[in-house]
Amino acid sequence: MHPQRLKNRLDHPLKKDGSHVLYWMQQSQRTENNFALAHAAKAANALNVPLRVVFCVAERFLDANARHYAFLLEGLKSLAASFKRMGAEFLVEIGTFEDVVVPHMEKAALFVMDKAYLRHLRAVRDSLCERADSFSLRTDEVESELIVPVEVASDKVEYAARTIRPKILKRLETFTEEAHLPTLRIKKAFDPGLVEAPMEDVIKKLSIDKTMKKSFYYHGGEHEAKRMLAEFVEERLADYHRSSDPGEDFTSKLSPYLHFGHIAPLTIYQAVEERLAERDVPPHAAEAFLEQLIVRRGLAFNFVYFHEGYDEFEKMTLPWAYETMERHLDDEREHLYTLTDYEKEKDETHDEYFNAAMREMKRTGHMHNTLRMYWAKQIIRWSADYKEAYETILHLNNKYLLDGRDPNTYASVAWCFGRHDQGFEERPVYGKLRPMVARGLERKFDIERYVAYVKRL
Numbered sequence: 001m002h003p004q005r006l007k008n009r010l011d012h013p014l015k016k017d018g019s020h021v022l023y024w025m026q027q028s029q030r031t032e033n034n035f036a037l038a039h040a041a042k043a044a045n046a047l048n049v050p051l052r053v054v055f056c057v058a059e060r061f062l063d064a065n066a067r068h069y070a071f072l073l074e075g076l077k078s079l080a081a082s083f084k085r086m087g088a089e090f091l092v093e094i095g096t097f098e099d100v101v102v103p104h105m106e107k108a109a110l111f112v113m114d115k116a117y118l119r120h121l122r123a124v125r126d127s128l129c130e131r132a133d134s135f136s137l138r139t140d141e142v143e144s145e146l147i148v149p150v151e152v153a154s155d156k157v158e159y160a161a162r163t164i165r166p167k168i169l170k171r172l173e174t175f176t177e178e179a180h181l182p183t184l185r186i187k188k189a190f191d192p193g194l195v196e197a198p199m200e201d202v203i204k205k206l207s208i209d210k211t212m213k214k215s216f217y218y219h220g221g222e223h224e225a226k227r228m229l230a231e232f233v234e235e236r237l238a239d240y241h242r243s244s245d246p247g248e249d250f251t252s253k254l255s256p257y258l259h260f261g262h263i264a265p266l267t268i269y270q271a272v273e274e275r276l277a278e279r280d281v282p283p284h285a286a287e288a289f290l291e292q293l294i295v296r297r298g299l300a301f302n303f304v305y306f307h308e309g310y311d312e313f314e315k316m317t318l319p320w321a322y323e324t325m326e327r328h329l330d331d332e333r334e335h336l337y338t339l340t341d342y343e344k345e346k347d348e349t350h351d352e353y354f355n356a357a358m359r360e361m362k363r364t365g366h367m368h369n370t371l372r373m374y375w376a377k378q379i380i381r382w383s384a385d386y387k388e389a390y391e392t393i394l395h396l397n398n399k400y401l402l403d404g405r406d407p408n409t410y411a412s413v414a415w416c417f418g419r420h421d422q423g424f425e426e427r428p429v430y431g432k433l434r435p436m437v438a439r440g441l442e443r444k445f446d447i448e449r450y451v452a453y454v455k456r457l
C-alpha cells in the first residue's frame with residue numbers, strides 16, 4: 001500500500017497482549033481494494049490474533065430512508081459470506097457509532113478505520129479517536145475511496161476540473177497498486193445474527209422514513225457491483241463518449257455502488273485499463289469515462305473536504321453566482337412549484353421531460369446525468385427563490401436517489417448554482433447561471449426515446 005493512504009491518528013504502541021485487531025468498517029463496505037481491511041488483516045497476522053470487523057447499522061442517518069438501508073443491508077449479506085470464507089469475525093449491530101464500536105476497543109491491539117470525507121462522518125472519526133485514546137489504543141485511518149488520496153491530490157479547495165485534473169493525473173500511476181488481502185493466520189467463526197434476519201425486521205427496528213420502498217432495479221453488494229462493472233465494460237464502455245444522450249444507455253450506473261463503498265474506484269479503473277490494453281475499447285471512450293470517475297469525482301471530494309460550507313446555500317457557491325442571483329431574485333417566474341408539488345404521488349408538472357426524470361428517480365433510485373442537470377435547472381426556474389430551489393433539489397436528490405448524500409451530490413448541486421462552472425449570457429431568472437431548457441434536450445438528444453423508456457418503468 002502506498003504510505004500516503006495511511007494516516008496514523010494515535011501513535012500509541014501496538015498492544016502485544018490485545019485479543020484482536022479491530023477494523024470499524026463504514027465508508028468502504030467491501031473486501032476488494034479496501035486498503036483499511038488489508039492493513040488490519042496484515043496487522044492481525046503479524047500479531048497472531050484474529051481480525052474483528054465491526055459494522056454499525058446507524059439507527060438513523062441523516063435523511064437516509066428504507067430505500068437506502070435496503071441497499072446497505074443487501075451489501076452486508078454479501079460481506080458476511082466473504083468474511084465467513086476469510087475467517088474474519090464480522091459483527092453487525094444497530095445503534096450509534098460510539099455505542100457499537102467502543103465496546104470492541106478495550107481489548108483490541110490496534111484500531112483501524114476507513115477515511116471519510118463529509119463533515120459529520122469525519123466528526124464521528126474524531127470522536128472515536130478520542131475514545132480510542134482513553135484506551136491508549138493505536139489508531140490508523142486508511143483511504144480507499146479515491147485512487148489519489150484527497151490530501152495528496154491537493155491541499156486546498158480547487159476552482160474547477162481544469163485546476164485539479166493535472167494534479168490528479170500526475171500522481172495517478174503512483175496509486176494504482178491494488179490492495180493485497182492476506183490469508184488470515186488465526187480464523188474465527190461468527191454468528192451472522194442481524195445479517196441473516198429478514199430485511200423487513202431489521203428496517204422495523206430503525207428510526208427512519210419507512211414509506212420509501214426498496215429499489216427493484218438496483219441491488220446492493222460487492223458481488224452485484226462487480227457484475228454491473230463487468231456488464232458495463234463489456235457492453236457499454238466502448239460507446240461511453242456518447243453517454244450524455246439519455247436516449248441511449250451507455251453509462252455505468254455504478255454511482256450507488258461507489259457511494260456505499262461496494263466497489264472501489266481502483267477496481268473500476270483496473271477493469272477499464274484491461275479493456276484498453278486488450279484494444280477492446282476506443283481510447284477516447286475510456287478517457288471520457290475516466291474523466292468522470294477520476295477527475296469530476298475527485299473534484300467533488302476535494303470540494304466537500306476543503307470547503308466547510310459545501311451543503312449550505314449561503315456558502316456553497318461563488319461571489320459572482322450570488323451576485324447574479326441577487327439581481328434576478330425578483331424576476332417573474334413563468335411557473336411556480338413547491339416541494340409539496342414534486343412530492344405528490346402523481347408527479348405531473350407542465351414539462352414532460354421533467355416528469356420523466358422524476359419518474360425514473362422515484363421508481364428506480366437513479367437518474368441519468370443529463371436529466372439531473374435539466375431537472376435541477378428547472379427547479380431553479382420554478383421556485384420562488386434560489387434558496388428554496390437549492391433545498392428542494394437536495395431534499396429530493398437525497399430522498400430518492402441511491403447515490404444521494406454523497407460528495408458528488410453536494411458538488412453537483414452547487415455546480416447548478418455556478419460552483420466549478422463559468423458565467424453565461426444573462427437571462428431572466430437564471431441570471432448568469434448556466435441555463436438549460438427543453439429545446440436543448442430536443443436539439444441534442446433522442447429525448448423522446450428516454451421518455452418512452454421511462455414510461456415502461
Ligand SMILES: Cc1cc2nc3c(=O)[nH]c(=O)nc-3n(C[C@H](O)[C@H](O)[C@H](O)COP(=O)(O)OP(=O)(O)OC[C@H]3O[C@@H](n4cnc5c(N)ncnc54)[C@H](O)[C@@H]3O)c2cc1C
Nearest residue numbers: 251252253254255292293296297369372403404408409412
Ligand atoms: C443535480 C445533480 C445531482 C447529482 N447528484 C448526484 C448524487 O447524489 N450522487 C452522485 O454520485 N452523483 C450525482 N450527480 C453526478 C452524476 O449525475 C452521477 O454521478 C451519475 O449520473 C451517476 O451515474 P453513473 O454511475 O451511470 O455515471 P457514469 O457516467 O457511468 O460515471 C461513472 C462515475 O463517475 C462519477 N461521475 C459521473 N458524473 C459525475 C459528475 N458530474 N460529478 C462527479 N462525479 C461524476 C460517478 O461516481 C459515476 O458513478 C449529480 C449531478 C447533478 C447535475
